[in-house]
Amino acid sequence: MNSTTITNAKERIEHIEDILSSVAAGDLDLRIESEFEDDLTGVEQAINLLIDDLTHELKKSLKLKQEMEEKLMKIQEQQKTILQQQEDLMELSSPVSKVWENILILPVIGTLDSQRTQIMMENLLQKIVTTGCTTAILDITGVPTVDTQVANHLLKTVTAARLLGAECIVSGISPAIAQTIVHLGINLSNILTKATLQDAMIYALRKNEQLINGKVVLNQIDTDEPK
Amino acid sequence: MITNERRIPIIKIRDFLIVSIQVDMHDRLALQLQTQILEEIARTHARGVLIDISTLEMVDSFIGRVLSGMASMAAIMDAAVVIVGMQPAVAITLVELGLEMPGVETALNMELGMEMLEKRLESER
Numbered sequence: 001m002n003s004t005t006i007t008n009a010k011e012r013i014e015h016i017e018d019i020l021s022s023v024a025a026g027d028l029d030l031r032i033e034s035e036f037e038d039d040l041t042g043v044e045q046a047i048n049l050l051i052d053d054l055t056h057e058l059k060k061s062l063k064l065k066q067e068m069e070e071k072l073m074k075i076q077e078q079q080k081t082i083l084q085q086q087e088d089l090m091e092l093s094s095p096v097s098k099v100w101e102n103i104l105i106l107p108v109i110g111t112l113d114s115q116r117t118q119i120m121m122e123n124l125l126q127k128i129v130t131t132g133c134t135t136a137i138l139d140i141t142g143v144p145t146v147d148t149q150v151a152n153h154l155l156k157t158v159t160a161a162r163l164l165g166a167e168c169i170v171s172g173i174s175p176a177i178a179q180t181i182v183h184l185g186i187n188l189s190n191i192l193t194k195a196t197l198q199d200a201m202i203y204a205l206r207k208n209e210q211l212i213n214g215k216v217v218l219n220q221i222d223t224d225e226p227k
Numbered sequence: 228m229i230t231n232e233r234r235i236p237i238i239k240i241r242d243f244l245i246v247s248i249q250v251d252m253h254d255r256l257a258l259q260l261q262t263q264i265l266e267e268i269a270r271t272h273a274r275g276v277l278i279d280i281s282t283l284e285m286v287d288s289f290i291g292r293v294l295s296g297m298a299s300m301a302a303i304m305d306a307a308v309v310i311v312g313m314q315p316a317v318a319i320t321l322v323e324l325g326l327e328m329p330g331v332e333t334a335l336n337m338e339l340g341m342e343m344l345e346k347r348l349e350s351e352r
Binding site: 121122125128129132156159160161162164165 | 327
């Protein structure tokens with residue numbers, strides 16, 4: 001009978017249970033201790049071996065986890081830098097400058113995407129409101145190509161500027177862009193377009209001289225420059 | 228009537244009416260304002276209306292349509308409507324909604340709007 005070969009069976013099984021529950025709770029330093037040699041000893045040793053293995057594996061996986069976390073941190077930091085740089089680039093790439101009394105210029109250089117045009121639009125509108133300029137020139141000489149979305153964004157920008165009470169002139173449309181726009185079937189006839197930035201500037205100056213009745217806008221420069 | 232409690236004041240200066248919207252516009256108020264302005268145009272023979280919406284943070288499609296409808300209605304009554312001081316965010320919203328308000332004149336601020344109307348009146352004389 002089993003009961004004869006196992007001494008103190010109840011206490012030892014309780015001891016095993018205690019140890020196992022401590023191990024489950026995370027205490028891996030404990031081992032089953034027993035001064036008896038009988039049928040249960042094999043089980044005890046096997047459990048001890050398993051705990052050893054478990055300890056080893058756990059240590060390994062902890063180390064791996066730490067390494068992974070470090071790598072993740074590094075990647076996140078890199079991503080943050082990239083995002084920051086992208087933002088900086090966005091802001092740098094759409095400067096709106098006041099070049100004359102009442103005239104703003106937004107020179108666009110490089111390929112336009114929707115996000116960039118969106119930021120451009122917001123910048124331009126904000127600047128129109130803060131400076132109180134009634135004429136804005138959107139110069140797209142430096143833009144190689146446009147697609148439907150970008151053309152629509154340009155249209156929206158011009159319309160939104162009109163809603164604020166400012167006129168928006170688009171200048172410097174290249175032959176390639178003109179071709180694309182017409183092929184895409186986008187109607188730009190509601191928008192005032194000028195061939196070059198110079199033409200747009202001349203138009204804007206003329207318009208403003210008329211607008212500010214009696215006050216000659218050119219006076220401002222004349223007084224600043226020695227003759 | 229409850230609707231009369233929050234009337235938006237309409238001020239007449241020379242040939243123009245000045246309306247400054249300083250409360251949140253809801254649909255009923257917008258319609259009420261439309262009627263009010265048209266009645267004032269008829270009563271005072273005003274030639275132009277300046278509507279200042281610089282404090283409006285948000286304009287929905289309904290208000291946008293009311294404003295643009297008001298301009299057309301006033302135009303039939305021989306009064307020009309100039310909408311003044313629209314916020315950039317509002318302009319973007321309207322454009323995104325496809326409400327481009329053709330036929331509505333706009334100005335950056337009250338001063339420029341007034342100038343615009345005066346010039347228009349002068350050319351008609």
